[in-house]
Amino acid sequence: MQIEYNHQKKCLIVTIEGELDHHTAAAVRETIDKELFSGPAKNLIFDFGHLTFMDSSGIGVIIGRYKTVSAQGGKVVIACANQSVERILHLSGILKLTKVARTRGLALEMI
Amino acid sequence: MDNQMEIKFLSKSENESFARIVACAFVSQLDPTTEEMADIKTAVSEAVTNAIIHGYEGRPDCMVTMRAEMEGDYVSFLIHDSGKGIENIERAMEPLFTTCAEEERSGMGFTVMESFMDDLEVESTLGAGTTVKMGKRILHTKR
Ligand SMILES: Nc1ncnc2c1ncn2[C@@H]1O[C@H](COP(=O)(O)OP(=O)(O)OP(=O)(O)O)[C@@H](O)[C@H]1O
């Protein structure tokens, strides 16, 4: 699992490459929280374009970040999720809290 | 029974992806679709993760067993831990039920297993361990 991030328009864009499971969740959580607390970002975009696998541990990570971001009035958007990742997103009910976008550009427009 | 395999591995979180890869390699003999493969991968990941974080409460020096069987186009997986067991299985299987909310668990593991597999059975004894059995018919099969 590789994690990259950048800031754009008061928005933290996090790209997770590889697999998001219980084993990799801690590092993802740590990186995002550090940036959210110290950086200027109010909103969060997950770019899942290179995410090959996610299970319920990933759902926990997204819900946890949603709580932080929404508490400061920000939005969370999930971009570029593949079909299998999207199925678990649907099942979890998380899409009632966050929006999904087909591209990173569309995600930025939703913020 | 057409084929069978069994592995035992330490309850380390690194082994979650190991178990997923083994499960995928085994089921690939039935030539599943990408979606069927993803379903099995996710369900196995949920059961193995539960064994590690709940059954063994994060202790990395215990053994998890995964057994897989194939019968025609039906594949089944058994995941066993000799950990702390589940007090109330029915309640544990309810969507959103978790005993670890403060650790950012969403309580969706069993719901994922139930939705992505055709059959799911859970047996558990407090203080003795938990066995999850789940099966799925692979429709896109060569045979
Ligand atoms: N192998 C196990 N041993 C002991 N308890 C278990 C085991 N598997 C599940 N449980 C119990 O059942 C509950 C529900 O499990 P489930 O996988 O549905 O949710 P979770 O693991 O808490 O959260 P998530 O899977 O969404 O991260 C757990 O919180 C735990 O209390």
Ligand SMILES: [Mg+2]
């Ligand atoms: Mg679970």
